[in-house]
Amino acid sequence: MSKIVAALLALGIGANQAMAAEPLTVVSFGGTNRDAQDSAFYKPFTEKTGIPVLAADYNGEMAKIKVMADTGNTTWDVVEVESPELMRGCSEGLFEQLNWPAIGRREAFLPEAVSPCGVGIFIWSTVLTYNSSKLASAPRSWADFWDTKRFPGKRGLRRGAKFTLEFALLADGVKKEDLYKVLATREGVDRAFRKLDQIKPDIQWWESGAQPLQWLAAGDVVMTSAYNGRVNGAQQEGQPFAIQWNGSLYDLDHWAIVKGSKHKAAAEQFIAFASQAQQQKGFVQRIPYGPSNIATLDLLDRTTANNLPTARQNLANARATDTEFWLDNGEELEERFNAWASK
Structure with missing residues (x-):
């Protein structure tokens, strides 16, 4: 030794x-x-x-x-x-x-x-976030996210089927409890893509967690989906960003x-x-x-x-991501999404 x-x-x-x-x-x-x-x-x-x-x-x-x-x-x-x-x-x-x-x-x-x-x-949660200093009124749901007349401008979404299809169905009036029941059907998937068609020209797709907050700060988008922790980090840096927990998805x-x-x-x-x-x-x-x-x-x-996704008031209208669903259907849905997004 x-x-x-x-x-x-x-x-x-x-x-x-x-x-x-x-x-x-x-x-x-x-x-x-x-x-x-x-x-x-x-x-x-x-x-x-x-x-x-x-x-x-x-x-x-x-x-x-x-x-x-x-x-x-x-x-x-x-x-x-x-x-x-x-x-x-x-x-x-x-x-x-x-x-x-x-x-x-x-x-x-x-x-x-x-x-x-x-x-x-x-x-962690994927939430709807917006610049509170630039909007006259706050979006209260994913239906508002889809309302390009009331909230004109680009909006950011993660490039991929996961989260995007869920948000589209929530915007179309599907209850959070029924989200994956609807998405598990061919009709439900078609419904989600039809809803996405409505705002496709207005979507700016993000691929890393930092992008949507950078775009929001620069004024490139008026609202966006984002990870709640990233939003909080931007808030601590002085950005006037606000979170709408209604319709958030957590995992x-x-x-x-x-x-x-x-x-x-x-x-x-x-x-x-x-x-x-x-x-x-x-x-x-x-x-x-x-x-x-x-x-x-x-x-x-x-x-x-x-401020946590696990706070009772933040979970009230949130939905857990269905891991089993995405294991069973993820590959097929991602292929369809990529084909749709590239058109």
């Missing part, structure tokens, strides 16, 4: 940590989300364990993860994924099965946050470990650390996404708690 390792052991630092503090690559969706993760998770984890975190961004491309899992050339360790991608990737063997005793007690989390291959990080993002990760034990150690209530509190205080650890809510002040 070397003198260095012996000295580190004398200080209470394990031999494995002392000799092999290889970097852990953690990949997320970037932007203010990554900034909050860096402050609440990455830096404190490194300070506690000595394991460096290499932070990287992506746009949720499962193709990259599939190539790594299929070839065994895995360069990512922990990735942030949305619910449908987690379930699909787990069933296809793209993610490692988690050793839950190394993560924590399942009962400590929201039920939706617990799965064989993933641990929920936070609940979870999860931590998963890419199949073939060479640092699985360290990856589970990171996930366990980032999932603690105190760490999630630090994250939520920087970006208002709902925590997955149940105990976190007791640590938050009322103002912070009221």
Whole structure:
């Protein structure tokens, strides 16, 4: 044993940590989300364990993860994924099965946050947002979003079938409780596309979470769909943006470990650390996404708690995204959407 390792052991630092503090690559969706993760998770984890975190961004491309899992050339360790991608990737063997005793007690989390291959990080919402200084009256629903006479100008939507088709049906009068029943039928899908036809020339499609808020600030759009945490970040920078929670769609993002990760034990150690209530509190205080650890809510002040998607008043007219529906129908609907959008 070397003198260095012996000295580190004398200080209470394990031999494995002392000799092999290889970097852990953690990949997320970037932007203010990554900034909050860096402050609440990455830096404190490194300070506690000595394991460096290499932070990287992506746009949720499962193709990259599939190539790594299929070839065994895995360069990512922990990735942030949305619910449908987690379930699909787990069933296809793209993610490692988690050793839950190394993560924590399942009962400590929201039920939706617990799965064989993933641990929920936070609940987020896609909301309708607008510049309150530029509109004479506030839009109150997705029907108002479609009202180009009362609210003339471009409006932003995420380029893809997911969320877009739901918002179209909500704008057309479908009740949130019936949303996926209607969308599960051929008639319902046709209805959604007919509704989108009504405002197609007025839509500006966004592909990254930062774009809709940039467009809103520049006046390129009068209103847009956006992730609630991004809106809050813009508000903190002084932008007069407002959120309409009515008709919002919420879901979870999860931590998963890419199949073939060479640092699985360290990856589970990171996930366990980032999932603690105190760490999630630090994250939520920087970006208002709902925590997955149940105990976190007791640590938050009322103002912070009221800005979360999980606040009672914000959930009142919201709808959970149906993960099973998008697993079963996503590929077909995305193909149809892309063909429609490219015309």
